[in-house]
Amino acid sequence: MADSQNNWPTGMKRTKQRESVLFILEEAEKPLSALDICSKMDKSGDTAWLSTVYRILELFIKKGIVLKTNLMNSDMSVFELNRFKHKHYAVCMNCNKILTLENCPMERFIPKLEDEDFHVMGHNLEIFGFCKDCKAH
Amino acid sequence: MADSQNNWPTGMKRTKQRESVLFILEEAEKPLSALDICSKMDKSGDTAWLSTVYRILELFIKKGIVLKTNLMNSDMSVFELNRFKHKHYAVCMNCNKILTLENCPMERFIPKLEDEDFHVMGHNLEIFGFCKDCKAH
DNA sequence: GGGTTAAATGCGAATAAGATGCATTTACAA
DNA sequence: TTGTAAATGCATCTTATTCGCATTTAACCC
Known part of the structure; x- marks a missing residue:
């Protein structure tokens, strides 16, 4: 599962769902909504409840791994990997x-x-x- | 009721509620949420239902009188008079x-x-x- | 490897902003 | 003044996100 396989951020349990969310964000070129992520997980067989995805994203944000944005005054947030460059x-x-x-x-x-x-x-x-x-x- | 008293935008019925929303936005120095506007109306005696305020704001936006913004990825929009200057x-x-x-x-x-x-x-x-x-x- | 336990997830239900539908009321033109 | 299209009151719906709690699981200890 790409980079995240060997490189797990410290201080959080490594679960199948978290690995899957991280993998999807690593592969994504553009920010994704929580629902997008959830659907992609479904397709890949790693199903997770939407509320779980939100909780994982919340954690990743707190850890600084993920960035949350709202584009065009939309009521839906999108999430992307923090690649530590201005964007x-x-x-x-x-x-x-x-x-x-x-x-x-x-x-x-x-x-x-x-x-x-x-x-x-x-x-x-x-x-x-x-x-x-x-x-x- | 300030400027709006004599200067009513064309093409829309002049109702007490619309006058009140416009007046509040004219007096406001900073953008207000729909709820803010509703509360201010309550206080001034011109009560209106929140959904009515949303409908009025939607109309004002379509007419170009009002601008809608979302600050800091908040899930609550704020509204301000379009003063036709970049802001x-x-x-x-x-x-x-x-x-x-x-x-x-x-x-x-x-x-x-x-x-x-x-x-x-x-x-x-x-x-x-x-x-x-x-x-x- | 098996047991323990704190943390994570599944799942449903709650929130909250905003939209919508419909009956009643109102502005305004004739 | 009256007719009528449009606006409002009010309730209900929608949709993103959060919360609560029972069950499951990762990870540490033996």
């Missing part, structure tokens, strides 16, 4: 395709705030528009 | 205070995407961190 997405307003943004405008940006003592920890950014397939209606 | 926020990770960001890094930014035909329509950005009151725990 943003562009989302197609028509087909919801997710594209990786390869640069970041925040690199050399100094935020101007009313509260000049605000201690910036990070930022969320997403671009929206129409992908090449949806541009021509 | 982003900084949110305190501790007290959830919302601060207005007065500049925008996207002004002179050219996004790099795998799909070089992506037609950018806009972007969402938020900064998170700790405000001056929460910085010193």
Whole structure:
């Protein structure tokens, strides 16, 4: 099961379900919803209850292994492996395709705030528009 | 009732509830949730059902009068008057205070995407961190 | 390897934001 | 003033996510 086979993060029990979630996230190129993950598990034979998947994801987030995002004000969160590199997405307003943004405008940006003592920890950014397939209606 | 008294957007019936929602949004300095708006209406005597508030907000959004945002991956949307100027926020990770960001890094930014035909329509950005009151725990 | 136990999962039920359906009410045009 | 399409009150539904508890399981000890 890829990398996770030999490399298990410390401080958590190694269960079939956790291995399966981690494997799916390792293979995924784009963020997945909890339901996506659950379906993929079903297909591969490692079935797990949706609530279990949420609990596993919650744990992975706490451990810093996984990142949670909400794209386009959607009410469904998506999850991806924390690959420890800065990342943003562009989302197609028509087909919801997710594209990786390869640069970041925040690199050399100094935020101007009313509260000049605000201690910036990070930022969320997403671009929206129409992908090449949806541009021509 | 401030500006909205004499200046009613065209193409929609002028009802007590709609006037009240618009008034509240005009007075508000920061985005409000549907529930916030509903509570403020209760206090002022113009009670309305929460589902009505949602319907009014939906209409205002469609008319371009109101903007909807989700801050910090929260499952609750917030709404503000569309003042037709570009706007982003900084949110305190501790007290959830919302601060207005007065500049925008996207002004002179050219996004790099795998799909070089992506037609950018806009972007969402938020900064998170700790405000001056929460910085010193 | 077998037993012990704290932690994880299965499963159902609870939450909470938001949407929907329908009967009643209301704004507004004729 | 009256007719009517549209808006609201109200209840109920939906959907993502969380919680509670009984059962199962990983991992440590012998």
